[in-house]
Amino acid sequence: MKTPARGSLLGIEHLETKEILRLLQLARRMNPQKARPLLRGKRIVLLFYEASTRTRTSFEFAAKALGATTTLVLSSGSSIEKGESIIDTGNTLRAVGADCIVMRHPSAGAPHFMAKHLDIPIVNAGDGMHEHPSQALLDAVTILKHKKSLKGLQATIIGDIFHSRVARSACHLLTRMGVKMTLCGPPELVPDVAATLVPGLRLTRHIEEALRGTDVVMLLRVQSERLAGLKIQLQDYIARYQMTAARLKLAKRDAIVMHPGPIIRGLELTAEVADCPQSVIVDEVRNGVPTRMAILARALGKA
Amino acid sequence: MSRETKSLLIKGGHVIDPAASVNAPMDVLLRDGRVAEVAAPNKIRGGAEEKFDARGLIVAPGFIDLHVHLREPGQSYKESIATGTLAAAAGGFTSVCTMPNTAPVVDTAEWVKWLRDPERGAVVNVFPIAAATRASQGQSLTDFSALQRAGSVAVTDDGKPILNDDMMRAALRLGAELNLPVVQHAEDTRLTEGCSMHFGATSFRLGLRGMSGAAEAGIVERDVTLAQQIQNSRLHVAHLSTADALKAVRRGKRAKARVTCEVTPHHFSLLDENVGEYDTHFKMNPPLRSVADREAIVAALSDGTVDAIATDHAPHAAHEKQVEFERAAFGITGLETALALAISQLHREHKIPLMRIVELFTWGPARVFDLQQRGSLARGSFGDVTIFDPKKGWKFEAAKSRSLSRNTPFDGWQFTGKVVATIVGGKIVYLAD
Numbered sequence: 001m002k003t004p005a006r007g008s009l010l011g012i013e014h015l016e017t018k019e020i021l022r023l024l025q026l027a028r029r030m031n032p033q034k035a036r037p038l039l040r041g042k043r044i045v046l047l048f049y050e051a052s053t054r055t056r057t058s059f060e061f062a063a064k065a066l067g068a069t070t071t072l073v074l075s076s077g078s079s080i081e082k083g084e085s086i087i088d089t090g091n092t093l094r095a096v097g098a099d100c101i102v103m104r105h106p107s108a109g110a111p112h113f114m115a116k117h118l119d120i121p122i123v124n125a126g127d128g129m130h131e132h133p134s135q136a137l138l139d140a141v142t143i144l145k146h147k148k149s150l151k152g153l154q155a156t157i158i159g160d161i162f163h164s165r166v167a168r169s170a171c172h173l174l175t176r177m178g179v180k181m182t183l184c185g186p187p188e189l190v191p192d193v194a195a196t197l198v199p200g201l202r203l204t205r206h207i208e209e210a211l212r213g214t215d216v217v218m219l220l221r222v223q224s225e226r227l228a229g230l231k232i233q234l235q236d237y238i239a240r241y242q243m244t245a246a247r248l249k250l251a252k253r254d255a256i257v258m259h260p261g262p263i264i265r266g267l268e269l270t271a272e273v274a275d276c277p278q279s280v281i282v283d284e285v286r287n288g289v290p291t292r293m294a295i296l297a298r299a300l301g302k303a
Numbered sequence: 304m305s306r307e308t309k310s311l312l313i314k315g316g317h318v319i320d321p322a323a324s325v326n327a328p329m330d331v332l333l334r335d336g337r338v339a340e341v342a343a344p345n346k347i348r349g350g351a352e353e354k355f356d357a358r359g360l361i362v363a364p365g366f367i368d369l370h371v372h373l374r375e376p377g378q379s380y381k382e383s384i385a386t387g388t389l390a391a392a393a394g395g396f397t398s399v400c401t402m403p404n405t406a407p408v409v410d411t412a413e414w415v416k417w418l419r420d421p422e423r424g425a426v427v428n429v430f431p432i433a434a435a436t437r438a439s440q441g442q443s444l445t446d447f448s449a450l451q452r453a454g455s456v457a458v459t460d461d462g463k464p465i466l467n468d469d470m471m472r473a474a475l476r477l478g479a480e481l482n483l484p485v486v487q488h489a490e491d492t493r494l495t496e497g498c499s500m501h502f503g504a505t506s507f508r509l510g511l512r513g514m515s516g517a518a519e520a521g522i523v524e525r526d527v528t529l530a531q532q533i534q535n536s537r538l539h540v541a542h543l544s545t546a547d548a549l550k551a552v553r554r555g556k557r558a559k560a561r562v563t564c565e566v567t568p569h570h571f572s573l574l575d576e577n578v579g580e581y582d583t584h585f586k587m588n589p590p591l592r593s594v595a596d597r598e599a600i601v602a603a604l605s606d607g608t609v610d611a612i613a614t615d616h617a618p619h620a621a622h623e624k625q626v627e628f629e630r631a632a633f634g635i636t637g638l639e640t641a642l643a644l645a646i647s648q649l650h651r652e653h654k655i656p657l658m659r660i661v662e663l664f665t666w667g668p669a670r671v672f673d674l675q676q677r678g679s680l681a682r683g684s685f686g687d688v689t690i691f692d693p694k695k696g697w698k699f700e701a702a703k704s705r706s707l708s709r710n711t712p713f714d715g716w717q718f719t720g721k722v723v724a725t726i727v728g729g730k731i732v733y734l735a736d
Contacts, residue, residue: 013508085622085625085626086626086627087625105627107627107628107629107630108509108510108511108581108628108629109509109510109511109580109581109627109628109629110627112580112581113581113626113627113628127510128510128511128629129510129511129512130509130510130511131510162507165510168508168510191507193502193503193504193507194507196504196507196508197504197507197508
């Protein structure tokens with residue numbers, strides 16, 4: 001057991017504020033088209049125990065934009081499928097020469113566990129329902145492209161917060177940056193205990209109340225694959241919490257609509273909202289690459 | 304370590320024997336494996352082949368642990384009866400009750416006898432608890448009568464609670480006929496699927512699914528109601544961990560139902576937040592609970608609602624704990640730290656008298672399973688004695704544990720209160736360095 005290697009990014013909760021600011025600044029300077037090969041000769045393993053489209057590809061593009069070599073290891077088609085433990089997999093990847101592991105895992109805390117046993121930086125690309133730090137950083141970068149500063153803004157997260165690592169990381173990051181946060185959804189998806197996550201968090205069951213005066217609306221998908229016994233009626237959810245054009249009018253006129261994806265049109269939002277001028281959903285994906293460039297550059301001590 | 308003697312005089316100690324309301328300086332003479340005499344200092348006449356100088360020490364009836372997993376048959380890579388009972392002796396326990404969730408499950412008289420066979424190499428008394436249903440599958444009851452005759456002191460499907468109302472009713476009924484307690488691991492597993500800790504602020508923050516207190520309390524409430532309805536039935540609630548479950552137990556006791564319960568040292572010492580950053584040595588079932596639950600448990604230990612402290616000693620190999628938190632095995636070892644936690648937490652922190660603490664380790668558990676002539680120093684009882692120093696400071700080091708496994712959250716903890724000697728049937732089986 002040891003402390004995580006320098007440059008590891010396991011979550012936002014325990015990341016120092018000055019590190020958050022440094023990463024945001026660095027992300028805004030990164031240009032995937034005109035990047036210096038800071039990471040030439042570095043080997044980055046993308047270790048994915050769970051499906052991913054945007055996170056995986058943007059980490060890969062980010063690594064390659066900086067000149068690193070990448071290899072993808074999926075749980076299917078590798079020794080993991082044969083029952084190899086996570087530490088043994090980590091040691092194996094270290095032995096073949098990995099300089100950094102970007103890791104996604106369905107179990108909360110898995111990257112932290114890996115980081116305690118390996119001497120190379122571990123980057124959390126999403127662990128169960130726990131944290132998704134690179135998403136929170138790219139969301140902050142996205143907000144900063146539309147708003148002058150984070151401090152003083154109001155942001156509302158609507159939907160399946162219980163199962164969402166994106167929501168947990170966003171609450172930690174945005175609250176720390178002075179954003180006033182509101183969570184909204186039914187008790188099954190937003191339990192009362194959610195309000196204890198960070199100081200000053202507001203919780204409401206009424207979408208109208210949640211939207212009034214907000215600068216940022218973040219929507220989340222109902223993660224039916226993680227529901228595990230919880231029952232919610234989707235029709236009822238749509239009636240009470242779907243983001244429609246009419247409801248969006250309750251937010252500030254210049255409010256932006258965010259969603260970490262994948263979006264389900266007709267469920268947590270209407271197609272009209274997904275494609276409206278206030279929607280920055282595609283921007284978020286685009287900002288993923290420079291943000292992850294910043295994370296990888298920091299991980300390998302080149303920033 | 305074990306020495307053959309016919310008579311042993313424990314001299315100069317302070318005897319605490321709650322069964323006899325004794326709390327005074329006394330000498331204790333053991334002869335032929337039994338308690339021969341307990342008398343005021345220097346009043347025991349006639350010599351003894353061996354003397355034990357107990358000056359400055361507490362001399363108590365041998366401790367009884369109602370809930371241990373010694374992993375045999377089938378899982379001797381985690382623990383064996385030989386190693387588990389060595390750990391028990393080091394923790395001051397002279398009797399342990401073993402849980403049947405082994406491989407195979409202890410659900411026949413043959414396995415009960417196998418557990419009690421001297422071949423197993425136990426250094427303390429082993430009282431098996433057999434399964435309540437075949438293979439603990441909850442489908443059909445085991446042969447309680449045969450199991451009891453073979454030496455089983457209770458029945459349980461520990462780890463696999465009996466959820467079906469009719470099955471639990473049938474178990475309590477048959478138990479009532481035989482005066483055999485039914486032990487329930489109270490967890491509504493329909494509500495705890497995929498959960499790895501207590502539901503609360505910590506589980507939410509860590510992104511882990513949590514077991515609600517209601518999943519435990521709901522089963523205890525149902526069981527207490529059944530115990531009230533079925534005359535002479537005996538219900539024992541294993542490792543009770545929530546305030547609401549305690550309310551149900553109190554209700555049963557007030558109604559004079561034969562309901563008992565035990566609490567573990569980790570539930571009166573630790574909280575859900577001690578899980579920290581996914582430390583699997585803090586993962587067990589029932590999970591560590593909230594501040595309110597712990598406070599209710601401490602109050603119930605003090606006021607007599609709780610009958611016994613039991614360890615739920617649950618050894619696991621390193622590779623079963625050194626994995627992702629959600630995949631890690633539930634359970635921690637506990638035999639060697641139980642008394643130290645009771646003295647450090649309950650006596651020193653919460654001012655519970657030593658008399659009460661000794662009762663929770665001796666006379667309390669002896670009554671739960673009717674362990675005859677144990678749990679007290681009455682003349683003629685088995686010569687099981689635990690001698691401890693309630694003021695001695697020491698550090699627990701997992702690496703030096705007698706258990707085969709090391710899965711303890713208390714590694715490196717500084718304690719007050721240490722076992723000095725453990726005597727089983729008149730023989731010293733453990734002596735501190």
